[in-house]
Amino acid sequence: xxxxxxxxxxxxxxxxxxxxxxxxxxxxxxxxxxxxxxxxxxxxxxxxxxxxxxxxxxxxxxxxxxxxxxxxxxxxxxxxxxxxxxxxxxxxxxxxxxxxxxxxxxxxxxxxxxxx
Amino acid sequence: xxxxxxxxxxxxxxxxxxxxxxxxxxxxxxxxxxxxxxxxxxxxxxxxxxxxxxxxxxxxxxxxxxxxxxxxxxxxxxxxxxxxxxxxxxxxxxxxxxxxxxxxxxxxxxxxxxxxxxxxxxxxxxxxxxxxxxxxxxxxxxxxxxxxxxxxxxxxxxxxxxxxxxxxxxxxxxxxxxxxxxxxxxxxxxxxxxxxxxxxxxxxxxxxxxxxxxxxxxxxxxxxxxxxxxxxxxxxxxxxxxxxxxxxxxxxxxxxxxxxxxxxxxxxxxxxxxxxxxxxxxxx
Numbered sequence: 001x002x003x004x005x006x007x008x009x010x011x012x013x014x015x016x017x018x019x020x021x022x023x024x025x026x027x028x029x030x031x032x033x034x035x036x037x038x039x040x041x042x043x044x045x046x047x048x049x050x051x052x053x054x055x056x057x058x059x060x061x062x063x064x065x066x067x068x069x070x071x072x073x074x075x076x077x078x079x080x081x082x083x084x085x086x087x088x089x090x091x092x093x094x095x096x097x098x099x100x101x102x103x104x105x106x107x108x109x110x111x112x113x114x115x116x
Numbered sequence: 117x118x119x120x121x122x123x124x125x126x127x128x129x130x131x132x133x134x135x136x137x138x139x140x141x142x143x144x145x146x147x148x149x150x151x152x153x154x155x156x157x158x159x160x161x162x163x164x165x166x167x168x169x170x171x172x173x174x175x176x177x178x179x180x181x182x183x184x185x186x187x188x189x190x191x192x193x194x195x196x197x198x199x200x201x202x203x204x205x206x207x208x209x210x211x212x213x214x215x216x217x218x219x220x221x222x223x224x225x226x227x228x229x230x231x232x233x234x235x236x237x238x239x240x241x242x243x244x245x246x247x248x249x250x251x252x253x254x255x256x257x258x259x260x261x262x263x264x265x266x267x268x269x270x271x272x273x274x275x276x277x278x279x280x281x282x283x284x285x286x287x288x289x290x291x292x293x294x295x296x297x298x299x300x301x302x303x304x305x306x307x308x309x310x311x312x313x314x315x316x317x318x319x320x321x322x323x324x325x326x327x328x329x330x331x332x333x334x335x336x337x338x339x340x341x342x343x344x345x346x347x348x349x350x351x352x353x354x355x356x357x358x359x360x361x362x363x364x365x366x367x368x369x370x371x372x373x374x375x376x377x378x379x380x381x382x383x384x385x386x387x388x389x390x391x392x393x394x395x396x397x398x399x400x
Contacts, residue, residue: 048170079170
């Protein structure tokens with residue numbers, strides 16, 4: 001078994017003009033999806049992040065406000081899964097509701113040190 | 117409780133909370149700024165979506181209210197600093213009050229305010245948290261036309277300057293018929309599934325019944341015609357489990373399996389039916 005990190009970008013969170021009913025219906029799909037991952041025993045951990053923040057960059061460690069990426073490229077969260085292969089992790093990620101609102105999921109193998 | 121129920125409850129919770137929040141926020145921000153209240157709620161809902169998608173908080177309602185309250189407070193503070201608004205201390209105090217702040221009183225005020233003789237459609241939008249597109253479906257008009265109506269509705273509300281008070285029967289009398297027809301329209305939208313491809317949207321009917329119950333329970337609006345509407349809705353809703361067959365198509369009354377009717381709702385309906393048979397006014 002190996003660990004993979006899903007990196008979520010964009011999605012409903014960066015959309016304008018959703019009604020409470022639409023937000024609710026979409027949220028339902030997220031809890032259902034995460035619930036399925038948990039039930040299948042592959043869910044390790046996950047965090048959603050707020051929009052505002054700081055970015056530190058370069059050798060001079062310049063601090064600026066916000067990521068201010070294009071909203072579709074804004075990182076909106078991550079989730080770690082434990083699966084047999086990257087194919088399996090990718091297959092599970094296609095069930096993510098983020099695609100309904102044009103978001104993306106990156107699937108990245110986590111580098112584990114020996115003996116950890 | 118299985119997963120499906122939790123998920124269903126979540127969507128309904130957000131839709132209902134939107135109505136309560138509009139009501140609570142307009143109390144502080146003023147009804148002239150219902151747009152601002154809606155913006156704040158929209159932001160809070162998106163924040164909820166983001167924060168809850170990987171796991172629910174222990175008390176979602178309180179969470180949502182706290183976020184909306186903080187945002188409203190920020191807006192008021194900023195305006196006070198700029199000297200744009202005179203904020204009196206107790207308005208901020210209202211925001212400090214624990215939630216729920218007498219949910220039903222606030223909802224009643226919002227319902228009756230939206231049922232201005234000209235604009236009953238706003239009930240669906242503000243009290244029940246539908247988007248303009250969904251309201252438009254219900255009233256069989258184009259979404260763009262509905263947007264215009266909603267803008268006009270808000271202007272009328274703003275001209276009134278405040279939400280109407282609904283604490284005595286006399287205050288309720290004038291607008292009650294409009295409120296009742298708005299609730300029935302809403303029930304009908306769920307019953308005939310005009311909002312979605314599904315033939316029936318039970319939760320919308322449930323919301324309409326909930327609003328009817330609030331009216332029946334409130335001293336100012338507990339009247340025979342309100343009982344009559346509630347009886348009608350309960351009795352219709354009781355048959356819903358038998359109205360759709362396994363393929364999702366509608367089953368006519370004479371072929372429905374009566375054992376699947378909701379006995380509790382039938383009972384409720386009969387109770388309200390007999391409560392409606394008092395007084396001297398006949399309703400259609």
